[in-house]
Amino acid sequence: MTIRKWQSALVAATVLALLGCSPSEPARRNEVILLTTTTTQDSGILRHLTDAFACKSGLTVKTIVAGSGDVLKQGARGEGDVLLTHSPQAEQNWMAQGNGLSRRLVMYNDFVIIGPQGDPAKVKGLKPVDAFKRLAAAKAIFVSRGDQSGTHTRELGLWKQAGIAPKGQSWYRETGQGQGQTMDVASQLQGYAFTDRGTYLVHAQRIGLPILVENDPSLYNIYHVMPVNPAKFPLVNVTGGRTFADWLVSPEGQKIIAEFGKEKYGRSLFTPAAGKSEAEFHSN
Numbered sequence: 158m159t160i161r162k163w164q165s166a167l168v169a170a171t172v173l174a175l176l177g178c179s180p181s182e183p184a185r186r187n188e189v190i191l192l193t194t195t196t197t198q199d200s201g202i203l204r205h206l207t208d209a210f211a212c213k214s215g216l217t218v219k220t221i222v223a224g225s226g227d228v229l230k231q232g233a234r235g236e237g238d239v240l241l242t243h244s245p246q247a248e249q250n251w252m253a254q255g256n257g258l259s260r261r262l263v264m265y266n267d268f269v270i271i272g273p274q275g276d277p278a279k280v281k282g283l284k285p286v287d288a289f290k291r292l293a294a295a296k297a298i299f300v301s302r303g304d305q306s307g308t309h310t311r312e313l314g315l316w317k318q319a320g321i322a323p324k325g326q327s328w329y330r331e332t333g334q335g336q337g338q339t340m341d342v343a344s345q346l347q348g349y350a351f352t353d354r355g356t357y358l359v360h361a362q363r364i365g366l367p368i369l370v371e372n373d374p375s376l377y378n379i380y381h382v383m384p385v386n387p388a389k390f391p392l393v394n395v396t397g398g399r400t401f402a403d404w405l406v407s408p409e410g411q412k413i414i415a416e417f418g419k420e421k422y423g424r425s426l427f428t429p430a431a432g433k434s435e436a437e438f439h440s441n
Contacts (some may be wrong), residue, residue, distance in 0.1 A: 184345035188217045192228045192237035194307060195335035197380075199319040200355035202417050209413050210404055216397055223440065224299055224306025224335075232256055232383070237388030238398035240383045241405070243353075244307035245435060248381055257383040258395075262435065263405050264414045264427040265379040268311060269357060270370035271340070272297075272349035280349070281369040288370045296328040298348030302333025302339045311378070312351040340364045353378050355426035377438045378431065382406065408429035 175208075197203040198220075207218040221237060225244035229251045232240045241263065242248055252260050270280065270288055278297040280288035292299055301323075302309040315321050323329040330346070332339045336356045343350035344364040357368070382405050384398035404410045411429035418426035 174315070175389055187215075187394070187397060188219055189239065189394055189401050190219050190221065190237040191230050191239055191241060191401065192223075192392075193222050193241040194225050194228060194243060195337075196243065196306075196308065196353050196356050196378075197241060199335055199337040200353070200359055200418075202355070202414070202427060205417055206405070206410070206413065210401060210410075213404065213409070216400065218401065224302070224309065226305030226307075226310070232385055235385060235393055238394045239386055239401050241380060242307060243378055243380045244310050245379060245381070247299070247307075247310065248383065252383065255389055256386055258386050258399070259402070260381050260383045261402065261406050262430040262433050263380045263382050264411075265377055265430050265438070266353055266355045266427050267371070268308070268351060268376040268378050269354050269368045270349060270351055271343070271357060271364075271366040271375045272369050273347045274365070274367060276349060276369055278349070283370060285315050285370055285373050285375055286319045289315050289321060292349055293319070293321045293323065293326075293328075296326075298328050298330065298346050299323065300330045300332060300339055300343035300346060300348045300350045302336065304331050304335075306335075307378075308336060308351065315375075335375040340366070353429075355418070357430055358422050358424075358426060374438075379435065379438055380427075 181228045193203060203220060207220060211218055225242040225247060228240060228242055231237060233251060233254065233256050248260060248324055251257060278292050278295040280291050281293065301312060332342050336352055337360055340350055340352055340360055341364060344366055374433065382402040384402045387393050387395040411431050413427045414427050415425055
């Protein structure tokens with residue numbers, strides 16, 4: 158064993174020991190590759206879930222994190238065993254191409270619009286589409302992820318509903334980065350941004366931009382889990398992918414999701430949604 162591999166094994170054993178797992182357990186024998194989004198990582202729930210699953214299953218979870226658009230492309234090349242994403246229309250297209258075995262609701266939170274304390278564009282309390290119209294009219298600095306992620310896709314949908322094409326406008330800035338970095342840029346520029354609530358709560362104190370638009374049914378942010386189809390990609394760990402997906406929607410996985418963030422933020426950052434129908438969110 159090389160020094161690097163020995164160090165990696167030692168770190169893994171230490172993490173498992175801290176979680177109450179014995180290093181002698183066969184916890185590192187098999188690996189599951191999870192393709193997921195930056196919002197799960199930036200909010201902190203990704204590590205929380207994968208560590209708990211590792212203890213429960215004895216499987217190692219290797220995570221590859223990117224925007225939902227990139228994650229779906231990687232999944233369509235068979236580069237992972239299971240996906241956890243939040244871009245419903247793109248997910249449906251991905252499934253229709255035969256890339257996945259199933260698509261099940263896992264959890265949700267919501268999107269919000271944040272901005273400077275003084276709210277120079279006066280969007281506070283408006284409906285999301287009306288807020289975007291006012292931001293454009295005021296030429297207020299708006300910082301977008303610009304990365305084809307689930308968050309970016311939803312943001313673009315709202316601009317489209319508002320009848321506005323912001324790309325290329327001097328007031329519209331694209332970072333090409335994850336949610337945390339994008340909010341940092343918005344803070345530096347004292348601009349507005351579109352973000353999921355979970356990631357916002359984790360970084361709120363640092364960025365200092367309050368929530369101005371929230372609690373609208375059009376802002377639901379729902380996550381699905383999708384094991385990759387072994388009939389199309391024979392090299393995937395189909396058992397591992399299914400096991401992770403089944404655990405996420407199990408009572409144990411859902412309880413962990415429901416509790417995440419309560420102690421630190423006074424509220425859960427995500428709401429469990431296993432067994433719900435996506436239609437329930439559209440009907441509200």
